[in-house]
Structure formats: structure tokens, C-alpha cells
Amino acid sequence: MKSTFTLVTLGSLAAALTLVSGTAHAYPQFQMSRDQTCTGCHFSPAGGGLLNENGLATAEGISQFGTAPEFFYGKIPTPGFLALGGDLRAATGYVASPEKLATAFPMQADVYARAALPAGLSVYVNVGARPPEVGEESTTSVWSREHFVTWQQNPGENNGLYVRLGRFMPVFGLRFIEHPIYTRKWGGTPLYSETYGLAVEYIQPKFEVHATGFIKDPIFDTPEHSNGAAAMAEYRLTERFSVGAETMYTQSVDDKKIRVGAVGKLLLPFDTLLEFEGQFVNQLIEPRGAPKQIVAYLMASKPLDPGLLIDLGLGYFNENVAIKQLDHEAIDLNLHWFMTSHIEAIFTGRLEMLAFGSGGPNAGYALAQLHYRL
Amino acid sequence: MHRLFLVGAIALAACTQTDNDRPATLEYLTEAILQPSCAQADCHSSLRRERGYVFDTVAEAKQSLSQIVIPTDPDASLLYVVLTRQILRMPYDSPLPDKDIALIRTWITDGAPGLGLDIP
Numbered sequence: 001m002k003s004t005f006t007l008v009t010l011g012s013l014a015a016a017l018t019l020v021s022g023t024a025h026a027y028p029q030f031q032m033s034r035d036q037t038c039t040g041c042h043f044s045p046a047g048g049g050l051l052n053e054n055g056l057a058t059a060e061g062i063s064q065f066g067t068a069p070e071f072f073y074g075k076i077p078t079p080g081f082l083a084l085g086g087d088l089r090a091a092t093g094y095v096a097s098p099e100k101l102a103t104a105f106p107m108q109a110d111v112y113a114r115a116a117l118p119a120g121l122s123v124y125v126n127v128g129a130r131p132p133e134v135g136e137e138s139t140t141s142v143w144s145r146e147h148f149v150t151w152q153q154n155p156g157e158n159n160g161l162y163v164r165l166g167r168f169m170p171v172f173g174l175r176f177i178e179h180p181i182y183t184r185k186w187g188g189t190p191l192y193s194e195t196y197g198l199a200v201e202y203i204q205p206k207f208e209v210h211a212t213g214f215i216k217d218p219i220f221d222t223p224e225h226s227n228g229a230a231a232m233a234e235y236r237l238t239e240r241f242s243v244g245a246e247t248m249y250t251q252s253v254d255d256k257k258i259r260v261g262a263v264g265k266l267l268l269p270f271d272t273l274l275e276f277e278g279q280f281v282n283q284l285i286e287p288r289g290a291p292k293q294i295v296a297y298l299m300a301s302k303p304l305d306p307g308l309l310i311d312l313g314l315g316y317f318n319e320n321v322a323i324k325q326l327d328h329e330a331i332d333l334n335l336h337w338f339m340t341s342h343i344e345a346i347f348t349g350r351l352e353m354l355a356f357g358s359g360g361p362n363a364g365y366a367l368a369q370l371h372y373r374l
Numbered sequence: 375m376h377r378l379f380l381v382g383a384i385a386l387a388a389c390t391q392t393d394n395d396r397p398a399t400l401e402y403l404t405e406a407i408l409q410p411s412c413a414q415a416d417c418h419s420s421l422r423r424e425r426g427y428v429f430d431t432v433a434e435a436k437q438s439l440s441q442i443v444i445p446t447d448p449d450a451s452l453l454y455v456v457l458t459r460q461i462l463r464m465p466y467d468s469p470l471p472d473k474d475i476a477l478i479r480t481w482i483t484d485g486a487p488g489l490g491l492d493i494p
Contacts, residue, residue: 099461099468131415132422223413225431285401285402287401326471331426354469354471354472359472360475361463363467
């Protein structure tokens with residue numbers, strides 16, 4: 001009995017880690033209603049991680065109880081050229097996959113530093129906990145997912161030309177925070193798939209273009225085993241409507257993939273944002289096999305006072321469009337409560353089906369997550 | 375416009391769908407099924423190596439599958455058992471479609487070609 005309990009406990013932990021352990025990125029849900037670009041609130045041209053001055057003000061403005069948004073509430077003063085921050089996350093909840101498990105687990109412990117240097121240069125470094133390699137726990141529990149040098153055409157502003165060199169996730173897709181979202185999980189940017197790359201990015205309020213060439217990590221054996229290139233362009237037709245196009249090519253020793261996709265954002269009345277991403281994926285497997293896939297996601301987001309944000313998402317993934325009943329569907333419901341400038345509680349729920357219920361067992365989860373931003 | 379294109383692509387694909395004529399090879403199973411579904415970051419990836427099994431490259435998958443597949447006998451192969459059992463079923467977050475499991479069963483029944491194991 002004890003061994004069964006242990007197995008179930010280990011299983012639930014692994015299941016939960018698979019589901020939602022992860023990293024903090026931008027909230028694309030704020031784009032258009034709060035700012036036009038990711039750089040409006042973040043230092044990184046890709047969004048995510050450290051907040052800039054406007055991002056800190058936004059964090060304070062959207063939260064129910066305010067509080068000083070700076071690093072450690074401003075109690076630890078830093079020189080003007082240095083920005084510090086961090087994210088801590090943990091979750092508990094219920095998983096049905098299809099067996100039913102209760103679970104609780106840590107998700108994230110990351111700290112960030114960004115130092116502005118002369119001549120438009122800056123250095124950005126993240127250090128955090130990583131899932132230990134089984135059998136090598138003592139040596140591999142800390143790593144740096146992101147570290148890069150940026151040259152910025154207009155230092156101190158959030159537009160213009162950026163050139164980045166280092167380890168980061170290629171800019172591709174809508175870049176939702178929740179990595180189980182299909183367009184992240186199966187759309188080219190799964191969890192921990194940062195690579196070493198060179199990115200050239202041009203950002204204006206009206207449009208932005210990102211092009212990245214990358215190679216797999218030569219040090220850590222991460223889930224991304226490919227070298228490749230990605231490009232994404234987004235044009236804001238109006239202050240409420242934008243369209244974009246994206247493509248990515250990856251090549252590993254085992255396969256090649258070409259992704260071509262489109263994104264769209266539409267800010268509806270009552271502050272409701274619709275975001276869409278669809279990709280067509282052509283995979284070539286040697287010596288034979290060339291599954292063609294479709295992955296798509298549609299999310300509707302609405303801020304609710306005081307300090308709430310609700311998302312309803314629909315995911316679709318067809319792992320081989322030539323074969324019947326290989327499609328996955330998901331319905332996601334997220335409720336974010338921004339209690340203070342630093343504390344966020346999130347309820348995340350998912351129902352998942354295979355071929356609309358006829359291709360295999362259904363699954364789902366309901367999790368409560370606590371996020372503390374340093 | 376892009377939604378119309380997507381709907382059209384799905385509709386076109388649905389019209390030409392076949393039953394399950396995919397290649398039952400080690401390379402195909404690894405890259406089209408095991409890697410995307412089982413080798414996500416915190417599970418059977420090279421990064422995590424959960425329970426010592428890794429499925430994110432063909433070479434790693436070959437080594438791992440050699441331990442959990444008995445050629446020609448899917449019902450005695452741990453790989454097939456964990457994909458179909460009711461308790462601690464894999465993958466935890468998103469069960470595989472029945473047709474993926476059927477393809478894996480076919481591959482094992484065919485002697486698990488590519489693993490280099492002797493057929494009992």
C-alpha cells in the first residue's frame with residue numbers, strides 16, 4: 001500500500017510539473033489595452049522577465065491594492081543603470097489524466113538582472129532553479145535560461161533597432177505565459193527550449209519585425225535539439241487591430257520542420273482582447289514519414305475591476321492532418337487576481353479531448369497558483 | 375482572412391484523410407509521437423531524464439525503448455502497458471490518441487524494427 005501511495009505521489013508530482021511548471025513571460029493579454037508593444041513594459045524586445053519603469057507602473061495600476069512596485073518595494077535601492085527582479089511560483093490542485101490526483105508543487109524560482117552599459121549596450125542575465133537531471137541532482141539544479149547582450153539604437157526608449165546575442169527564446173508566436181497552451185507546447189516554443197542565437201529586431205508603435213538565427217545549447221542538453229531560424233512580423237492596422245505573420249525552420253539530426261503561421265489581435269469593446277495564432281507545420285522525418293500538422297489557439301481576455309483578468313482559450317492541434325482522429329482540442333479558463341503590485345493568484349483550468357471525444361480518453365486539470373514578483 | 379485559410383486547410387485535410395497508414399518505424403514513432411508527447415521539458419527529455427528514459431532523439435529513444443519493449447509482444451512491453459493502463463497512465467498531461475497507441479502496438483508486434491533486439 002505504501003509503495004502504491006508513493007508511486008501515486010511521485011506520479012502526481014511529475015504530472016503537475018509537466019502541466020504547469022514554468023517561466024514568467026509577458027502577459028500578451030495586456031497588449032493593445034495597456035500598451036502597443038512588449039517593450040512598452042519590459043526591457044526585453046521579446047517581452048517577459050524584468051519590467052521597465054512603465055511596466056512597474058502598470059503592475060501597480062492593475063493590482064487591487066497597489067503597493068510600491070519596485071524591486072523589494074524599493075527598500076533595496078539600486079543604481080540607475082541596474083534593474084533587478086525575480087519571480088517565485090508554486091501551485092496546488094487537481095489533475096485528471098484520466099485518473100484523478102491531488103497535487104502541490106513548486107514551479108519557478110528565477111532572479112533577473114539587467115545592466116545598462118555605454119553606447120546603447122546592455123547585459124541581461126537570468127539565474128534560476130531548473131528541474132534536476134535524474135541521477136545528477138547535485139550538479140544541475142541551477143542554470144541560466146536567459147543571458148544576452150543587447151545593442152539598442154535608442155537607449156532609454158522602447159522602440160527602434162535592437163540586436164541581441166546570447167541565450168534566449170526566439171521571438172515567435174503570441175508568447176503566452178502558460179506553456180501548456182498548444183501554440184507553445186507544439187508550436188515551436190515549448191518550455192526550456194531557449195537556444196543561443198542572434199536576433200535583429202525593429203520595433204515601432206505601428207509595427208515590429210523580429211528575425212532570429214539560433215543553435216542548440218552546446219552545454220545543456222535541453223529539449224530543443226535543433227538549429228534554425230525564426231522570423232515574425234506584426235503590423236498594427238489600428239490601435240485595436242493587428243495582424244502578423246511568422247515562420248520558423250528547424251533542423252536536427254532526426255528531422256526538419258518548417259512552420260508557417262499567422263497571428264491576429266483584436267481589441268473589442270469593453271476591453272475584451274481576442275488573440276489568435278495558427279500554424280501549419282511540415283515535418284520531414286528520415287528515412288520516411290512527413291506528417292503535416294496544424295496547431296492553433298484562440299484566446300479571449302477581459303480585465304475586470306478590481307485587479308482581475310479572465311481568459312478563455314480554445315486550442316487545436318492535429319498531429320497529422322492526413323490521418324483521422326489525431327486531433328487534440330483544449331478549453332482553457334484562467335482567472336488572474338493581481339492582489340498587489342507583487343502578488344498574483346491564478347486559477348487555471350483545462351478540459352482536453354482527443355478527436356472531440358472519439359479519439360481517446362479525455363483529460364483535464366484545475367490548479368491554483370501563487371506568483372510573487374520580487 | 376487567415377482564419378478562412380485555416381478552416382479551408384482543415385476541411386481539405388479532412389476530405390483526404392486515411393485511416394492509419396503511417397510508417398511504424400523507430401524514427402517515425404520517436405519524432406512524430408514520443409518526442410512531442412513524452413519528451414517535454416520536465417519528463418523524458420534529455421534535460422530531465424525522468425526514470426532514466428529519454429525520447430527526444432532517435433538515438434536516446436533507441437536506448438530507452440530497448441529496456442521497455444519486448445519485440446512481438448506488446449502486452450508484455452512496459453511501453454505499451456503504461457500507455458494503456460488506467461492508473462499512472464502516460465503521458466500524464468495529455469493521453470495519446472488511440473491511433474498513436476495502435477501504431478506503437480503494430481511496431482512492437484512487427485518485432486520493433488530499429489531497436490536491434492532479438493525476437494524471442
